[in-house]
Every structure is written in structure tokens, then in C-alpha cells.
Amino acid sequence: MHPHIEKLYQSAAKSERLIIGLMSGTSLDGLDVALCRISGSGRDTQVEVQAFTTCAYPQTVKDKILSVFAKQTVSLEYLTLLNAWLGQYHGELINQCLKSWQVEANDVDVIASHGQTIFHCPKHQHSYRDFGNATLQIGDADHIAVTTGITTVADFRQKHIAAGGEGAPLAQYGDYYYFASDTEHRVLLNMGGIANLTYLPKGAGLEDVVCSDLGPGNTLMDAYMRKHFLQSYDENSKQAKQGTINQDLLERLLAEPFFAISLPKTTGPELFNLMMLERAQQDCDTGQLSHQDVMATLSAFSANVIATHINSLCDEQTRVYCSGGGVHNPLLMQQIKQQLAAHISLHSSDRLGIHPDAKEAVLFAILANECLAGKSTNHKGQTVANVTMGKVSFAD
Numbered sequence: 001m002h003p004h005i006e007k008l009y010q011s012a013a014k015s016e017r018l019i020i021g022l023m024s025g026t027s028l029d030g031l032d033v034a035l036c037r038i039s040g041s042g043r044d045t046q047v048e049v050q051a052f053t054t055c056a057y058p059q060t061v062k063d064k065i066l067s068v069f070a071k072q073t074v075s076l077e078y079l080t081l082l083n084a085w086l087g088q089y090h091g092e093l094i095n096q097c098l099k100s101w102q103v104e105a106n107d108v109d110v111i112a113s114h115g116q117t118i119f120h121c122p123k124h125q126h127s128y129r130d131f132g133n134a135t136l137q138i139g140d141a142d143h144i145a146v147t148t149g150i151t152t153v154a155d156f157r158q159k160h161i162a163a164g165g166e167g168a169p170l171a172q173y174g175d176y177y178y179f180a181s182d183t184e185h186r187v188l189l190n191m192g193g194i195a196n197l198t199y200l201p202k203g204a205g206l207e208d209v210v211c212s213d214l215g216p217g218n219t220l221m222d223a224y225m226r227k228h229f230l231q232s233y234d235e236n237s238k239q240a241k242q243g244t245i246n247q248d249l250l251e252r253l254l255a256e257p258f259f260a261i262s263l264p265k266t267t268g269p270e271l272f273n274l275m276m277l278e279r280a281q282q283d284c285d286t287g288q289l290s291h292q293d294v295m296a297t298l299s300a301f302s303a304n305v306i307a308t309h310i311n312s313l314c315d316e317q318t319r320v321y322c323s324g325g326g327v328h329n330p331l332l333m334q335q336i337k338q339q340l341a342a343h344i345s346l347h348s349s350d351r352l353g354i355h356p357d358a359k360e361a362v363l364f365a366i367l368a369n370e371c372l373a374g375k376s377t378n379h380k381g382q383t384v385a386n387v388t389m390g391k392v393s394f395a396d
């Protein structure tokens with residue numbers, strides 16, 4: 001047996017594994033790195049997050065990714081180079097984390113790498129009749145494995161598509177394994193660039209779980225801030241709080257056909273971008289609004305989409321556990337709270353043991369754990385069967 005396969009086999013057979021989960025999301029703020037001790041699998045999964053860091057991307061890195069991110073046309077040469085470079089860069093960031101955490105690479109069983117989504121293309125979002133769902137994440141995993149010396153499991157989304165899904169949200173699996181409850185109805189709400197939720201009715205099986213993207217979380221607000229304020233995001237809602245919600249623009253944004261598609265569905269900044277906003281402003285003649293009014297309206301737009309979906313799913317007492325950078329946006333949180341029905345309460349995912357900033361990185365650690373140690377099951381989820389996701393890259 002090849003020593004790498006033997007080591008992987010031993011990791012899979014252990015009672016607990018040390019897994020580094022990585023997430024670099026659509027907000028392009030940085031690489032989230034979560035060192036997780038995981039035991040069990042499936043509904044028996046136990047996770048202890050031993051360390052968590054967001055390695056903030058310097059502007060030069062953001063610019064590299066932004067030059068290809070969600071673009072219809074890019075230089076293939078640049079994309080090819082970026083794929084390799086980003087893998088190596090992520091590997092170097094992990095090495096820095098290991099050093100500061102004083103953890104030996106040899107003690108880590110595997111890295112679970114999401115990679116950087118550069119284009120997400122569900123069928124409902126493109127017009128090529130011959131093609132189905134597709135999504136592309138870059139940051140090559142062989143480069144991560146070679147740079148760190150740690151076996152890396154990556155590219156989780158392709159199997160989900162091959163098995164009939166849209167490649168997202170994969171939160172369905174981690175949320176069900178880790179957060180499902182027999183005593184309360186729960187919603188796990190993540191507000192990153194895109195907002196998504198997992199609805200876990202009390203005592204649910206995987207087939208009862210509803211998991212879907214909802215629409216924009218922060219992506220439109222971030223893009224608007226980048227363009228008009230030269231800032232990555234609206235820190236503590238400073239700009240949006242000074243504006244007034246414009247009802248005409250809000251209604252026009254809510255008329256986007258994506259919202260007429262039933263759950264589950266996925267989306268991204270390929271749809272929710274500044275071009276969409278410009279079209280909406282033209283259609284309802286609100287092009288002269290102040291930047292603050294636009295920001296207030298975009299925040300209300302995200303909040304309305306989020307709260308409306310939660311209200312329509314949850315007709316009994318339900319707790320919503322929030323994660324993602326949106327939890328740090330006070331106006332967004334206040335607007336959501338105001339619109340939720342009285343029987344629905346908002347909490348941080350911290351209450352269930354996972355820090356809101358770490359949740360998605362932990363999700364990929366859980367998926368890698370399933371890839372190694374999960375039992376084969378035949379549950380049917382909303383979109384696809386519970387498939388084993390991830391591809392394995394060895395260090396040498």
C-alpha cells in the first residue's frame with residue numbers, strides 16, 4: 001500500500017481526527033482557517049474548534065481575484081496562473097497559522113479546502129441549452145498539499161453537481177449533522193456575500209431539511225461600497241444608517257425573477273451585482289438617489305428576502321442561529337429582526353458552539369471528515385442523495 005493511502009486509512013479509522021477547514025467566500029475578505037478536532041460521523045459528528053483565524057487578504061490579493069471573479073470574459077492565461085498561485089498562497093497562509101498555533105503539520109490528518117469560487121453557474125442562471133449546472137473553484141489543492149506537507153481534500157462541489165445538485169449550498173449536510181435538534185425547530189442562517197439557510201425542523205431526517213440560497217447577503221452592499229466609497233464594506237452600517245429606504249427601488253429589486261423560483265436554489269454575484277442594481281434603478285427612475293439611500297435600500301432588500309423566506313418556512317416557534325459576516329452589520333440584523341414573525345427568535349451560532357465567522361470553514365472540515373470516515377447512507381436530501389464529496393491531493 002502506498003504510504004499516503006496507509007496514512008489516510010489510519011486517519012479514517014481513528015476515533016478523532018485533526019482537520020483544518022478552509023473557506024474563502026464570495027466576499028473576498030480573506031481565508032478562514034479553522035483547526036477542528038472531529039470525532040464520529042454523520043449525526044454523531046462532534047466538533048471542537050481548537051483555533052480559528054481569518055487571514056485577511058491584502059488589497060493586491062483581492063485585486064487578483066476580483067480580476068476574474070464572476071466575470072463573463074477573462075484572460076485564460078491569468079486564470080491558469082492564478083489557480084496555481086492561489087493554491088500555493090493558501091498553503092503558505094496555513095503554514096503561518098500552524099506556526100502561530102504551535103501545531104505540527106504531521107499532527108494534522110487532512111486539510112479541507114473549499115477554494116475560491118470564481119463562477120457559479122446553475123442552469124437557471126445561464127442560457128446554454130446543452131449545459132446543466134456548473135461551478136468553478138480555484139486554488140489548486142496539489143499546491144496546498146505540497147506547500148504544507150498535509151494531505152488535502154478539496155473541490156467538494158463537483159460531486160454534488162454530478163449527483164444532480166447545483167453544487168451548493170453544501171451547508172445542508174454539515175448543518176444537519178452538527179446542528180439538527182430533536183427538541184427545537186432550528187434555522188441556520190448564514191449571511192456572507194450570499195445569504196443561505198438550512199431549515200431543520202425538530203426531529204428532522206435529512207430528507208426533511210430545506211437548504212437553499214436566498215439571495216444577496218452582503219454582496220450588493222460590498223460591491224456598492226467598493227465602487228462609491230473605495231471601501232470593502234460598510235463598517236457597522238455607517239453609510240446605510242444615514243440613508244432612507246426607497247420603496248420604489250426596493251420593490252423593483254424584489255421583482256427579480258430569481259425570487260419566483262422555488263427552493264432549493266443557488267445564486268451568486270453573477271446575478272446579484274451592480275449591473276442588476278443599475279438596471280433596477282433605471283427601471284424605477286431612482287438613479288438620482290444618494291449613495292446612503294441606496295445603501296439603506298440594499299440593506300432592506302437583503303433583510304426583506306431573508307425574513308420573508310424564514311417567515312414562510314417556520315410556522316411554529318423556531319430559533320434562527322446566525323453566522324457569516326452579516327452578523328456584524330447592525331442595520332441588517334435590526335431590519336431582519338423587525339420583519340421576523342413573533343414566534344421566531346434570532347441568536348448567534350455561538351450559542352450552539354460554533355463562532356459565526358468560523359462556521360463555513362468548519363462545514364468543510366465536516367465534509368472532509370465525511371469523505372474519510374462517513375458511513376454510506378441512502379437518505380435523499382432536497383436536491384441530491386447524501387454523496388461523498390471531495391478529491392484527495394497528496395503532499396508528494
Ligand SMILES: Nc1ncnc2c1ncn2[C@@H]1O[C@H](COP(=O)(O)OP(=O)(O)OP(=O)(O)O)[C@@H](O)[C@H]1O
Nearest residue numbers: 025026027192193194218233235236324325328329
Ligand atoms: N463590522 C462590520 N460591519 C458591517 N458589515 C460587516 C462587518 N464585518 C463583516 N461584515 C460583512 O461581512 C462580509 C464578510 O462575510 P463572510 O466572510 O461571511 O462572507 P463570505 O464567506 O466571503 O461569503 P459567502 O458565504 O457568500 O461565500 C463583509 O464583506 C461585510 O459585508
Ligand SMILES: CC(=O)N[C@H]1[C@@H]2OC[C@@H](O2)[C@@H](O)[C@@H]1O[C@H](C)C(=O)O
Nearest residue numbers: 117120168169170171194196213360
Ligand atoms: C458556489 C459557492 O461558492 N456558493 C457559496 C456562496 O456563499 C454562500 C452561498 O453562496 C452558498 O451557496 C455557498 O457556500 C456555502 C458554504 C455552502 O455551500 O453551503
